[in-house]
Amino acid sequence: MGxxxxxxxxxxxxxTTISDVAKRAGVSIKTVSRVMNNEPGVRADTRAKVLExxxxxxxxxxxxxxxxxxxxxxxxxxxxxxxxxxxxxxVQQGATMRxxxxxxxxxxxxMDNDAxxxxxxxxxxxxxxxxxxxxxxxxxxxxxxxxxxxxDSATPTVLVSPARQRKDMPSVRMDDVxxxxxxxxxxxxxxxxxxxxxxxxxxxxxxxxxxxxxxKAMKAARVEVAPELVIDGDFRFESGVAATHQLLKLRHHPxxxxxxxxxxxxxxLAAAQRQGLAIPGDLAIAGFDDSPxxxxxxxxLTTMRQPTLAMxxxxxxxxxxxxxxxxxxxxxxxAAIQRVLPHELIVRDSTSAPARATRRPAGAWRQxx
Amino acid sequence: MGxxxxxxxxxxxxxTTISDVAKRAGVSIKTVSRVMNNEPGVRADTRAKVLExxxxxxxxxxxxxxxxxxxxxxxxxxxxxxxxxxxxxxVQQGATMRxxxxxxxxxxxxMDNDAxxxxxxxxxxxxxxxxxxxxxxxxxxxxxxxxxxxxDSATPTVLVSPARQRKDMPSVRMDDVxxxxxxxxxxxxxxxxxxxxxxxxxxxxxxxxxxxxxxKAMKAARVEVAPELVIDGDFRFESGVAATHQLLKLRHHPxxxxxxxxxxxxxxLAAAQRQGLAIPGDLAIAGFDDSPxxxxxxxxLTTMRQPTLAMxxxxxxxxxxxxxxxxxxxxxxxAAIQRVLPHELIVRDSTSAPARATRRPAGAWRQxx
DNA sequence: CTGAAAGCGCTTACAG
DNA sequence: CTGAAAGCGCTTACAG
Numbered sequence: 219m220g221x222x223x224x225x226x227x228x229x230x231x232x233x234t235t236i237s238d239v240a241k242r243a244g245v246s247i248k249t250v251s252r253v254m255n256n257e258p259g260v261r262a263d264t265r266a267k268v269l270e271x272x273x274x275x276x277x278x279x280x281x282x283x284x285x286x287x288x289x290x291x292x293x294x295x296x297x298x299x300x301x302x303x304x305x306x307x308x309v310q311q312g313a314t315m316r317x318x319x320x321x322x323x324x325x326x327x328x329m330d331n332d333a334x335x336x337x338x339x340x341x342x343x344x345x346x347x348x349x350x351x352x353x354x355x356x357x358x359x360x361x362x363x364x365x366x367x368x369x370d371s372a373t374p375t376v377l378v379s380p381a382r383q384r385k386d387m388p389s390v391r392m393d394d395v396x397x398x399x400x401x402x403x404x405x406x407x408x409x410x411x412x413x414x415x416x417x418x419x420x421x422x423x424x425x426x427x428x429x430x431x432x433x434k435a436m437k438a439a440r441v442e443v444a445p446e447l448v449i450d451g452d453f454r455f456e457s458g459v460a461a462t463h464q465l466l467k468l469r470h471h472p473x474x475x476x477x478x479x480x481x482x483x484x485x486x487l488a489a490a491q492r493q494g495l496a497i498p499g500d501l502a503i504a505g506f507d508d509s510p511x512x513x514x515x516x517x518x519l520t521t522m523r524q525p526t527l528a529m530x531x532x533x534x535x536x537x538x539x540x541x542x543x544x545x546x547x548x549x550x551x552x553a554a555i556q557r558v559l560p561h562e563l564i565v566r567d568s569t570s571a572p573a574r575a576t577r578r579p580a581g582a583w584r585q586x587x
Numbered sequence: 588m589g590x591x592x593x594x595x596x597x598x599x600x601x602x603t604t605i606s607d608v609a610k611r612a613g614v615s616i617k618t619v620s621r622v623m624n625n626e627p628g629v630r631a632d633t634r635a636k637v638l639e640x641x642x643x644x645x646x647x648x649x650x651x652x653x654x655x656x657x658x659x660x661x662x663x664x665x666x667x668x669x670x671x672x673x674x675x676x677x678v679q680q681g682a683t684m685r686x687x688x689x690x691x692x693x694x695x696x697x698m699d700n701d702a703x704x705x706x707x708x709x710x711x712x713x714x715x716x717x718x719x720x721x722x723x724x725x726x727x728x729x730x731x732x733x734x735x736x737x738x739d740s741a742t743p744t745v746l747v748s749p750a751r752q753r754k755d756m757p758s759v760r761m762d763d764v765x766x767x768x769x770x771x772x773x774x775x776x777x778x779x780x781x782x783x784x785x786x787x788x789x790x791x792x793x794x795x796x797x798x799x800x801x802x803k804a805m806k807a808a809r810v811e812v813a814p815e816l817v818i819d820g821d822f823r824f825e826s827g828v829a830a831t832h833q834l835l836k837l838r839h840h841p842x843x844x845x846x847x848x849x850x851x852x853x854x855x856l857a858a859a860q861r862q863g864l865a866i867p868g869d870l871a872i873a874g875f876d877d878s879p880x881x882x883x884x885x886x887x888l889t890t891m892r893q894p895t896l897a898m899x900x901x902x903x904x905x906x907x908x909x910x911x912x913x914x915x916x917x918x919x920x921x922a923a924i925q926r927v928l929p930h931e932l933i934v935r936d937s938t939s940a941p942a943r944a945t946r947r948p949a950g951a952w953r954q955x956x
Numbered sequence: 957c958t959g960a961a962a963g964c965g966c967t968t969a970c971a972g
Numbered sequence: 973c974t975g976a977a978a979g980c981g982c983t984t985a986c987a988g
Contacts, residue, residue: 278714282654283965314697326695328683345647488885511880516857615959652981
């Protein structure tokens with residue numbers, strides 16, 4: 219070791235190693251290692267002494283050394299595409315918190331789902347970092363190249379909200395069908411009968427599930443699902459706007475709209491207000507996601523909160539083998555584990571009973587363009 | 588070294604090491620190391636041969652081994668608080684991309700700015716991970732405990748948009764004053780004279796700078812800054828709503844509002860529309876941030892795009908010593924480097940000239956509450 | 957231009 | 973219950 223260039227007069231930057239602790243505690247490095255890893259077979263007083271020295275010296279084992287010598291790297295990888303999604307933010311937030319609690323660290327990598335060498339990129343990351351596990355979010359969790367690279371390298375992987383369940387990888391998800399039913403039931407219970415539904419992007423798994431929930435609830439209530447009220451969308455604001463124009467052209471308007479996500483619901487809100495409709499009186503609107511923007515408009519949107527934080531924490535637990543809250547042993551079994559976490563209906567001001575009595579001709583509210 | 592059994596046929600799951608490459612290429616591991624690290628002093632054909640074998644074997648050096656043996660860990664840490672902020676998303680996105688390009692990895696850690704043991708948490712992360720550098724975002728980049736822990740451990744650190752410049756840590760920022768001037772000038776050029784300004788949170792550096800820019804532009808245009816039109820806010824939606832109520836109580840309404848950030852501008856928009864004002868005709872609104880929500884409302888907000896991605900990339904470059912685009916050598920000098928990156932004015936539909944001609948009494952538009 | 961040796965700071969078998 | 977030895981896969985000085 220050369221002369222470490224000391225930045226200021228303060229502390230000598232020389233790092234404390236396991237040997238320093240061993241020497242000071244009067245034990246071998248193996249014993250210190252045992253204490254660090256909570257292994258059994260150390261006398262209580264020896265353990266206490268070692269712990270004391272560790273605290274005194276502020277010793278922290280080197281992740282690199284542990285990783286190189288042992289079987290664990292204490293690194294969890296999170297792969298994502300589409301950075302803007304509030305969904306990914308939540309997952310990351312939950313994962314980073316759980317990782318810290320467990321002494322792990324989260325390495326985040328943003329990858330282009332359409333990159334030609336995506337598999338190679340994943341292989342590179344995994345082989346250089348040797349993470350103890352990987353967490354994949356949509357749409358990466360359904361990308362065959364990503365999945366193959368991870369499978370080939372035998373990296374433990376957890377999928378968050380995947381479209382398809384896999385035999386070899388556990389997954390964590392919410393119940394989209396049931397959640398969509400709940401929203402629909404809310405609308406029904408408020409007295410709505412002509413309820414429009416705006417579909418999500420066709421290539422995303424959640425889209426079909428949410429529509430399924432909508433239809434299920436409508437049927438259960440014996441309310442007709444009018445074909446002209448079920449409109450294609452793509453999860454984007456603009457498609458919500460377009461869908462609204464289409465809906466308002468109908469002779470018989472809907473009194474409520476359930477959009478498959480908040481961005482589209484926001485589009486409905488904007489377009490409807492622009493046409494002079496009072497929300498929720500003339501048109502009740504519900505979204506899905508509880509995105510940040512959903513509470514930054516007036517009226518704030520009724521929506522469904524996804525358990526993103528909880529899903530992420532569960533994913534980490536599955537990876538590091540921590541028993542979860544419910545007592546599910548987080549063992550690395552080959553059986554396809556699938557954890558379903560509870561969602562939460564967020565009722566805000568964009569939904570109310572249809573204002574039949576106080577209904578006015580739409581023209582009275584129309585502003586000039 | 589025992590009998591070198593050459594495994595060829597079946598794909599041995601054992602990871603490829605530098606020795607495998609060396610053997611196959613007929614050179615020493617040191618030469619492979621040289622090639623990997625782009626060190627000079629390797630004959631061109633030797634280098635080519637090694638590179639060929641590396642590709643053939645899909646060899647990737649172990650981050651742990653490199654880190655343990657050498658001076659670099661190839662890990663960059665990103666510390667953040669307030670996960671919801673679109674700002675942090677952008678920074679992370681830029682950092683993760685730049686890291687991958689440079690062969691580094693981004694370790695993300697979310698920390699509570701008010702944690703009592705924050706300094707200890709930072710120390711722990713740094714001493715166990717030995718990152719080659721850390722990136723701090725507000726408000727962590729101004730937290731004395733964080734700064735002290737990083738300084739003490741001699742970890743190269745770059746601050747993104749800090750309130751105060753430090754001698755020992757370079758920073759990356761945008762020009763808030765100038766950006767605010769630009770927005771104000773846009774409003775002025777549209778013909779507005781009674782322009783309201785909503786302040787940001789008092790404890791954040793950007794707040795004062797943006798107000799400064801507003802005042803500067805107004806003075807330069809010789810337009811009075813009416814005291815009753817400058818209102819306190821805290822960067823949150825609700826404060827935008829409150830400010831609007833206050834402004835609309837005035838006998839002499841403003842024709843335009845410049846809110847210090849988008850969340851507040853969204854509050855202004857919601858409150859104004861609720862009062863029956865036409866936006867932008869009755870009231871032009873401008874925000875700051877180009878948040879996702881800013882384009883998910885009607886009318887979409889005129890705002891200022893922060894160079895978050897570029898700031899993050901610049902931060903990484905400063906840390907890993909890559910020459911930046913502009914040719915600034917990213918050396919680890921002790922001099923306080925301060926990079927200022929260009930912002931971008933985003934003009935959308937929430938701003939227009941004041942509709943004096945078509946002005947109607949506000950009462951005509953007021954809806955019942 | 958190239959390589960043999962030492963060692964980074966831990967954990968993994970083993971012994972006792 | 974505890975420890976001495978070997979080795980993980982690289983890079984750092986050194987030699988030549």
